[in-house]
Amino acid sequence: MSxxxxxxxxxxxxxxxxxxxxxxxxxxxxxxxxxxxxxxIERGLEAPPSEQTIRRLAEILEFDSDALLALAGKVSxxxxxxxxKRPVLFGQLIRELKHLPDQAVLRLVREIRxxxx
Amino acid sequence: MSxxxxxxxxxxxxxxxxxxxxxxxxxxxxxxxxxxxxxxIERGLEAPPSEQTIRRLAEILEFDSDALLALAGKVSxxxxxxxxKRPVLFGQLIRELKHLPDQAVLRLVREIRxxxx
DNA sequence: TGGAGTGTGCAGTATACACTACACACATGA
DNA sequence: TCATGTGTGTAGTGTATACTGCACACTCCA
Numbered sequence: 571m572s573x574x575x576x577x578x579x580x581x582x583x584x585x586x587x588x589x590x591x592x593x594x595x596x597x598x599x600x601x602x603x604x605x606x607x608x609x610x611i612e613r614g615l616e617a618p619p620s621e622q623t624i625r626r627l628a629e630i631l632e633f634d635s636d637a638l639l640a641l642a643g644k645v646s647x648x649x650x651x652x653x654x655k656r657p658v659l660f661g662q663l664i665r666e667l668k669h670l671p672d673q674a675v676l677r678l679v680r681e682i683r684x685x686x687x
Numbered sequence: 688m689s690x691x692x693x694x695x696x697x698x699x700x701x702x703x704x705x706x707x708x709x710x711x712x713x714x715x716x717x718x719x720x721x722x723x724x725x726x727x728i729e730r731g732l733e734a735p736p737s738e739q740t741i742r743r744l745a746e747i748l749e750f751d752s753d754a755l756l757a758l759a760g761k762v763s764x765x766x767x768x769x770x771x772k773r774p775v776l777f778g779q780l781i782r783e784l785k786h787l788p789d790q791a792v793l794r795l796v797r798e799i800r801x802x803x804x
Numbered sequence: 805t806g807g808a809g810t811g812t813g814c815a816g817t818a819t820a821c822a823c824t825a826c827a828c829a830c831a832t833g834a
Numbered sequence: 835t836c837a838t839g840t841g842t843g844t845a846g847t848g849t850a851t852a853c854t855g856c857a858c859a860c861t862c863c864a
Contacts, residue, residue: 595811596809606814606855609811653781654760655761661766664770675773687791740823
C-alpha cells in the first residue's frame with residue numbers, strides 16, 4: 571500500500587501534465603502551505619499534515635477525502651463524532667463488520683438507504 | 688451529558704463506599720498516575736488523559752471503555768483501524784446510519800452476528 | 805544572460821499533549 | 835500527638851504536532 575506523500579505526489583504530477591497550475595508551488599499556494607513543507611510531505615520526510623489541510627488537498631487534487639485521510643492514518647472527524655454519540659452500539663457494529671466482505675457491506679449500505687430499516 | 692471527569696469521580700466514589708482500595712490515591716497508584724493529576728482530571732481542570740490511560744481506568748473502575756473513551760472525545764484506536772482499512776465504504780455506511788434509531792442498528796448487529804450476511 | 809519558475813535543505817517556532825514532582829492542608833484513629 | 839491516609843495547588847518537563855521562512859540549485863526560454 572502506497573503512502574500518503576507518494577499518493578499526493580503522483581496525483582499532483584498527473585494533473586500537472588495537463589495543467590501547469592498543479593506545480594508544487596501552485597498547489598502549496600492554494601492550500602495555502604509553504605512549498606518546502608509540501609515537498610517534504612510528498613517525499614514522506616514529514617508526517618502528513620492536519621485533517622483540515624488534508625481536506626483542502628483532497629479538494630484541490632480532486633481526491634476522495636476519506637481515502638486520503640485514511641492514508642494519513644486518520645479517520646474523518648465527522649465520522650468520529652457520529653461514533654462518539656453512540657459508542658457502545660457503533661463499537662459492536664463496526665467490530666462485527668470487520669470481517670464482512672466489501673460486497674456485503676455495500677449491500678447493507680444500499681438497503682439502509684432504500685429505507686429497508 | 689456529564690463529562691469525563693465527573694463520570695470517573697462518581698464511579699470511583701461509588702466503588703469506594705464498598706472498598707477503601709478505591710481512594711483517589713489507590714486508583715492513581717494502580718493506573719499508575721500521579722494522584723494530583725487524576726484529581727485534576729476528575730474535577731475537569733485537566734483534559735482527559737491518553738487512550739491507554741483511559742483504558743486502564745475503565746478496567747479498574749469496571750466501566751465500558753468505548754463509552755469512557757467517547758466521554759473523553761475519542762474513538763477507540765481499534766475501531767479507527769477498521770475504518771481506515773476501508774475508509775470510503777465505512778464512511779458511507781456510518782453516515783447512512785447516523786439517523787437510524789438505536790433499535791434498528793441493534794437489529795442489524797444481531798443479523799450480522801447470526802450470519803444473515 | 806538574466807528573469808521566472810521548478811523543487812529542496814535547513815533552521816526555527818508556537819502550541820498542545822501527557823504527564824511528573826513535591827509541598828500543602830485536613831481528617832482520623834491509636 | 836503524631837503517624838497515616840485523604841485530596842489538592844502550583845510548577846515544571848519532555849515530546850510531538852503543525853507548521854513558517856528563507857536561501858539555494860537547477861532548468862528553460864526570450
